[in-house]
Amino acid sequence: MRASYISRKVAALKPSGIRKFFDIAATMKDVISLGIGEPDFTTPPRILEAGIRSLQNGETHYTSNAGLSELRQSIAAHLEVHYGVRYDPDSEIVITVGGSEALYLAFTALLDPGDEVVILTPCFVSYQAGVLLADGVPVEVACTMENNFDLDPAAVRAAITPRTKAILVGYPNNPTGAVASRQRLEEIVRIAQEHDLIIISDEIYDRLVYGLPHVCVPALPGAKERTILVGAFSKDYAMTGWRIGYCAGPKEIMQALVRVHQYTIMCAPTTAQAAAITALRECDEDVMEMRQEYDRRRKLIVSGLNQIGLPTFEPKGAFYAFPKISDVGLDDEAFANRLLQEEHVAVVPGSAFGAGGEGFVRCSYATAYEKIEEALRRMEKFVNRL
Numbered sequence: 001m002r003a004s005y006i007s008r009k010v011a012a013l014k015p016s017g018i019r020k021f022f023d024i025a026a027t028m029k030d031v032i033s034l035g036i037g038e039p040d041f042t043t044p045p046r047i048l049e050a051g052i053r054s055l056q057n058g059e060t061h062y063t064s065n066a067g068l069s070e071l072r073q074s075i076a077a078h079l080e081v082h083y084g085v086r087y088d089p090d091s092e093i094v095i096t097v098g099g100s101e102a103l104y105l106a107f108t109a110l111l112d113p114g115d116e117v118v119i120l121t122p123c124f125v126s127y128q129a130g131v132l133l134a135d136g137v138p139v140e141v142a143c144t145m146e147n148n149f150d151l152d153p154a155a156v157r158a159a160i161t162p163r164t165k166a167i168l169v170g171y172p173n174n175p176t177g178a179v180a181s182r183q184r185l186e187e188i189v190r191i192a193q194e195h196d197l198i199i200i201s202d203e204i205y206d207r208l209v210y211g212l213p214h215v216c217v218p219a220l221p222g223a224k225e226r227t228i229l230v231g232a233f234s235k236d237y238a239m240t241g242w243r244i245g246y247c248a249g250p251k252e253i254m255q256a257l258v259r260v261h262q263y264t265i266m267c268a269p270t271t272a273q274a275a276a277i278t279a280l281r282e283c284d285e286d287v288m289e290m291r292q293e294y295d296r297r298r299k300l301i302v303s304g305l306n307q308i309g310l311p312t313f314e315p316k317g318a319f320y321a322f323p324k325i326s327d328v329g330l331d332d333e334a335f336a337n338r339l340l341q342e343e344h345v346a347v348v349p350g351s352a353f354g355a356g357g358e359g360f361v362r363c364s365y366a367t368a369y370e371k372i373e374e375a376l377r378r379m380e381k382f383v384n385r386l
């Protein structure tokens with residue numbers, strides 16, 4: 001008998017640092033979770049109704065591999081209206097199973113063994129694992145709180161080697177809540193042009209920015225022809241469980257992505273595709289309302305954490321605060337563990353998000369205002385005791 005049937009590649013993957021805390025929190029009563037990276041809102045009623053209507057109309061079959069034409073047209077219209085970037089819905093947009101599948105397709109279609117992807121960290125936990133599963137090599141470039149977690153073009157430049165194939169940026173950022181400045185993103189485009197690289201831009205929180213416009217990377221000069229834009233309905237429209245997203249990019253790359261998609265997934269869920277059309281066409285106001293509520297909570301949590309003595313950068317997007325906890329004398333794993341055990345508040349250790357996350361914890365404010373108030377009270381007790 002073999003020692004293990006599991007491939008070396010998969011066996012070497014670290015379990016997600018987020019999942020571990022979910023599992024512990026699920027066994028405890030009275031936990032306030034600031035650990036979850038998804039909206040606490042239910043999907044807006046009009047979207048729910050569109051999904052139900054689609055099922056009742058008997059739309060229970062596969063769609064084309066690239067997804068419903070009407071949805072691709074709606075996404076193209078959305079990207080043009082909001083960001084002034086034009087995509088051909090027939091050849092430049094592919095509907096996917098959430099942003100996750102869009103990322104998987106991008107890595108699988110682009111990478112040969114040993115190809116490097118420069119990843120700005122701290123970042124969404126799947127980026128490094130996704131690159132490794134596609135036989136690529138993740139090269140982390142850490143962003144710092146001193147720099148407002150904005151990207152550092154000089155550090156990106158220094159990380160480029162002859163094996164670099166792509167740069168992966170994700171703004172608004174999970175876990176820091178940072179939004180990259182237009183000027184620095186333009187610099188990334190220039191670097192990509194100089195070294196003939198692809199940019200993968202994960203913009204799934206594009207509608208959740210506070211007090212400033214979202215910068216859509218492919219809309220920047222010279223970017224569209226070398227960018228894979230990753231989008232999703234999960235966060236902006238509170239549709240995580242529907243599993244629906246998309247990618248947009250140059251035709252040849254989208255054809256390669258569809259090739260992978262057709263052999264692995266076939267097509268994104270038909271019901272979710274129908275619902276997503278309604279999301280784009282009719283639910284702008286719902287998004288604005290949710291955003292307003294997130295903004296209220298954002299202000300509460302940022303000022304609350306700073307008052308407790310945990311220095312917290314003001315996040316400009318998504319729904320995460322990323323306080324620095326290293327001054328209290330615990331590392332981020334120990335801080336999160338003890339906070340959960342002693343005060344029943346779940347947060348995620350920053351080191352789960354790659355280089356630069358050590359010494360921080362991620363607090364999601366996609367939870368009710370009153371719960372955040374209580375969580376802050378508990379955290380204050382905890383910190384004062386240390």
Ligand SMILES: Cc1ncc(COP(=O)(O)O)c(C=O)c1O
Pocket residue numbers: 037097098099100101124170173174202204232233234240244245
């Ligand atoms: C930055 C980022 N990208 C992608 C995803 C995956 O999104 P989806 O649920 O649409 O697959 C997440 C989920 O947390 C995320 O935070």
